[in-house]
Amino acid sequence: MADFKVNKTVGEINERIRKGKAVVVNAEEMIEIVRREGKVRAAEQVDVVTTGTFSPMCSSGLLFNIGQQPPVMKVSKLWLNNVPCYCGIAAVDAYIGATEPSEDDPLNKVHPGRFAYGGAHVMEDLLRGKAVHLRAEAYGTDCYPRRELDKDITLADLPNAVMLNPRNCYQNYNAAVNLTSRTIYTYMGPLKANCSNVNFATAGQLSPAFNDPYFKTIGMGTRIFLGGGIGYVIGEGTQHVQKPKRNERGIPENGSGTLMLKGDFKKMDVRYVRAQSLVGYGPSLALGVGIPIPILNEEIAWFTGVSDEDITMPVKDYGYDYPNGIPRELARVTFAELKSGEVTVNGKKTATVPVTSYTMSLEVADKLKEWILKGDFLLTEKQDDIPSY
Incomplete structure (x- = not known):
C-alpha cells in the first residue's frame, strides 16, 4: 500500500457526515482548492467531492413486474x-x-x-x-x-420497477463531425455536411469517471445519485475498456470505462430522467448520475482536481469513418476548447455543440452535495473492483 501523508476511511468520513462536520465540495470547486492548497492540504481539508453528469445514455432501461x-x-x-x-x-x-x-x-x-x-x-x-x-x-x-x-x-x-442500465457514464468519448456532403443523423445528434459542426458529450471536469480515472473508490456497491433517487454501481458496464491509453493525469484518451447501474425507479425524479427523440436515430434517455468521491488520501485529491484543460478528446468522422469501422483521429482537442464554442478540424474553424448539459450536470453534483451535507446520504465502500489497469 502506498505511503500517503493523509489516510482516511469511508467509515471515518461517514461519521463526520453524521455529525454534520464533513467538508463536501463539488468537482468544479475542488479544482481551485487543489491548485491553491496542493494535493496534501486539499486531502486534509476536504472529505467528499461530488460529481455529476446529465447526458443521453442509450444503454438504459426498466426491469419491471406487472x-x-x-x-x-x-x-x-x-x-x-x-x-x-x-x-x-x-x-x-x-x-x-x-x-x-x-x-x-x-x-x-x-x-x-x-x-x-x-x-x-x-x-x-x-x-x-x-x-x-x-x-x-x-x-x-x-x-x-x-x-x-x-x-x-x-x-x-x-409491484416492482427497477432502473437497470448496462452501460452508463462513459469515461471519455469521441467528438463527432461529418466529412460527407450531406447532413447525417446520429446518436450524437445531427451532423451537418462538410465538417460544419462538432458534437461532443460528457460533463468534462464534473464527470464521475474523470474524477476517479482508475476507479480507486468507485466499484460494485458504490451508492450514487441516479435519476434523482438513490442507486448503486453493480460493476463495469458493457464495452468497458480495461487498459486504455492514458495521459499524464491518468485520463483515458479515448472512450474507455463504463458503469452498470441500478436504482429504485419509483423513487426517481422526472427532472433527472427525460426521454429524448434524436432525429434520424431514435429514442434515447437523458439521465442524471452523480457519484461521490471520498477523499481518502492525497492521490485521490489530485485526481479530483482534474480540469477541462486536462481532458482531451478525439475528433472522428461519423460520415464515413465511424460507420465503416475506421478509427482515424482527425484532431485532438481539450474539453475546454470544445466548451469555448469553436475548434479547428482539418484546418477549418468549426462550431461545437454539446449533447450533455453542463448546467444540469452541475445541478446533479450540487444536489448530491446537499444530500450529504444534510446527512441524508452516506457513502459506501466498494465491494469489488472495476478493472482499470
Missing part, C-alpha cells in the same frame, strides 16, 4: 404504449429498453429510423404518473392458462 391477476399468465410478448418489451425472464417480468421504438409511431412509417416515441418515453410517462397501455400475449400452459391481457397501468400498479 403482477398476476386470475387466471394467471406466463407472458411471452408484451408492449407498453406499443413499445415492445423483452419477456424471456419469468412469468410476468419484462424489460423495456430506452432506445426501443414504438411499433406504430407514424414517423417510423413515413421516415424509417426517425422515431419520435420509444422506451425512454414510456419510462418518463410512468414516472410522471401517466397511464400507459399494456398489451400482453402468451401461448398458455396448464399452470399459466391466460393467453391475453389488455389494460391501462400506472407506475403504482407495478
